[in-house]
Amino acid sequence: MPPTLPPPSGWFALALTAELAEGALLSRRLAGKELVLFRGPEGQPVALDAHCPHLGAHMGQGGTVRDHTVVCPFHGFRFDSTGACVATGYGTRPPPSARVSCHPTAESGGWVFVWFHPEGAAPAWHPPPVSLEGYTPPRCTVATLRTHPQETTENSVDLGHFPVVHGYGAVTLHHFEVAGPYLHTRYGFVRPDGFPGLGRNLQVEISVHVWGLGYSYVDVHLPGLDLHTRQYVLPTLVDADTTELRLGMVLRRGAAVDWRLRFVPRWMFDGVVSSMAQNAYVGDVMQDRRVWENKRHVERPLLAEGDGPVGRYRAWCRQFYSAVQA
Numbered sequence: 001m002p003p004t005l006p007p008p009s010g011w012f013a014l015a016l017t018a019e020l021a022e023g024a025l026l027s028r029r030l031a032g033k034e035l036v037l038f039r040g041p042e043g044q045p046v047a048l049d050a051h052c053p054h055l056g057a058h059m060g061q062g063g064t065v066r067d068h069t070v071v072c073p074f075h076g077f078r079f080d081s082t083g084a085c086v087a088t089g090y091g092t093r094p095p096p097s098a099r100v101s102c103h104p105t106a107e108s109g110g111w112v113f114v115w116f117h118p119e120g121a122a123p124a125w126h127p128p129p130v131s132l133e134g135y136t137p138p139r140c141t142v143a144t145l146r147t148h149p150q151e152t153t154e155n156s157v158d159l160g161h162f163p164v165v166h167g168y169g170a171v172t173l174h175h176f177e178v179a180g181p182y183l184h185t186r187y188g189f190v191r192p193d194g195f196p197g198l199g200r201n202l203q204v205e206i207s208v209h210v211w212g213l214g215y216s217y218v219d220v221h222l223p224g225l226d227l228h229t230r231q232y233v234l235p236t237l238v239d240a241d242t243t244e245l246r247l248g249m250v251l252r253r254g255a256a257v258d259w260r261l262r263f264v265p266r267w268m269f270d271g272v273v274s275s276m277a278q279n280a281y282v283g284d285v286m287q288d289r290r291v292w293e294n295k296r297h298v299e300r301p302l303l304a305e306g307d308g309p310v311g312r313y314r315a316w317c318r319q320f321y322s323a324v325q326a
Contacts, residue, residue, distance in 0.1 A: 004297045005148045007031040008320035010181070010212030011106060011113040011127050012149075013234035013246050016140050020045055020112050025070060027060025029238040031116050035103065036060040040081035041068045047103040047114045048083050054098060109217065110138040111234065111248070119322055125181050127211050135230065135250035136270045139278040143245045143285075147292040149213040149235035150317055152245060155288065156208045156216060156233075157185055159308030165287050167192055168204075176309045178316045183210040185309070213320055226254030227261060231281050247285055249278045 014028040015037060026037040027050060034050035036059050050060045052072040057063075062073030069078040069086060076089020077098065085098035104115035104123050109130035115123045132138070145152075155161070157176070162168040168189040175186040185208045190201055207219040216233040232248035251274050253261055264273060303311055 005150055006321060007116065007118055007237050007240075008149060008213045008317075009115075009117040009121070009124075009322070010214045010320055011115055011123075012214035012236040013111045013232075014047070014114050014236065015112045016138060016248070017107055017110045017112055018138070023065050025060060025063055025065050027058070028114075029244075030103075030114055031118075031237050032239050033116075034058065034060070035114065036063065036070055037105075037112065037114075038065045038070055039068065044081070045105040045107060045112045046081045047105050048079060049100040049103075051100070052077055052079075053085075053100060054095075108215075109230075109232065110250070111215075111232070111246075113215065117322075125211075127215055130217070132250060134252045136252070136274045138232070138248050138250050139274060140232075140246055140248045141278065141282045143247065143282075143289070145243050145245055145289060145292055146241055147235075147243050148297070149237055149243055151292055151295070151297065152233065152235045152243065152288075153210060153213050153216060154310065154313060156183070156210055156218075157309045157313040159187060160304075160306050161288075161291075162189060165291065166284060173308060176312065178312070181212050181319070183313070183316055184208065213317065225261065228252040228254060229277060229281075233285075245285075247278075247282050249274070249281050251277055 012030055014030065015026055020026060020037055020039060022039055024038065028035045028037055035047050036050045037045060037047050040046045048070065050058050052059055052074060054072065054075055054077050057072050057074035059070050059072050064071045066078065069080050071078050077085055078087040079100055080086050083100045083102035085094040088094055106113045106127055108127040110132055113127055159171050159173055162171045168191055171187060171189040173187045177184050186206065188203065188205045191204050192201055202222055205221045205223060208216065210216040214234060214236060218231040218233065220229045220231060230250045234246035236244045238244050301310065
């Protein structure tokens with residue numbers, strides 16, 4: 001069932017930082033817009049509309065990057081990091097009005113974000129810097145879903161679905177706060193199936209950090225193992241019916257890490273253990289897929305005790321939709 005919510009404003013992840021290497025050109029979609037991503041002269045990520053204004057070619061399909069400009073594959077027109085046409089393929093003067101729209105970008109926590117606002121307004125806030133010191137390199141899995149970012153992000157506060165969908169026990173909310181575009185929750189639960197090879201009935205402590213409807217990460221601590229994971233939940237609405245959900249993870253061992261992990265070599269921890277954790281995380285999230293893709297958005301839900309702060313979450317979400325959309 002297609003989403004019934006309009007596109008929200010905010011920052012949306014379109015790539016891992018490592019994917020956008022110097023000289024790379026990526027083709028991406030955001031809220032119905034076709035974009036190309038590359039790095040500018042200072043190494044900053046650049047996001048431009050993908051279609052060349054000359055004769056309409058898609059610059060992400062066969063285009064290249066040269067001297068920090070994107071080169072159209074059709075006639076060789078070149079566009080700089082501001083979107084201005086700085087050269088033609090013939091060495092002639094570019095048409096004075098030849099340019100493509102340039103979109104605000106940011107990098108945080110190993111991800112490249114692009115700003116979207118339905119009316120083209122400038123960013124009202126920016127994602128904060130997030131350190132990856134001590135963590136494994138980020139892993140990423142991309143799932144294409146028929147859903148909306150508000151629906152996937154709602155899992156941050158929907159405590160009632162954890163025992164029903166995921167089988168978690170003793171789910172307890174410890175904290176909830178909102179401050180502008182930021183939402184923070186903390187809760188704990190028991191995971192009956194544990195972590196592969198490390199036992200069952202693990203106590204898990206969760207701290208969820210949400211900036212808008214496109215950028216969330218979940219700091220997870222397994223006290224019994226002293227293992228820390230950071231799970232990224234990055235939904236991007238690519239068109240009216242479709243969301244690309246980027247699921248990322250990094251891991252860090254604590255000082256008192258369980259003996260079964262303490263002597264694991266770094267290369268194995270970064271490789272095998274990290275891969276197992278990512279697969280388990282993606283498997284957990286994909287348990288929600290059938291619900292997300294077949295539910296309809298209930299504007300005024302009939303909430304019950306035990307749901308968690310869903311109502312307060314919905315009220316917080318309203319700031320990301322303009323009055324024109326309402």
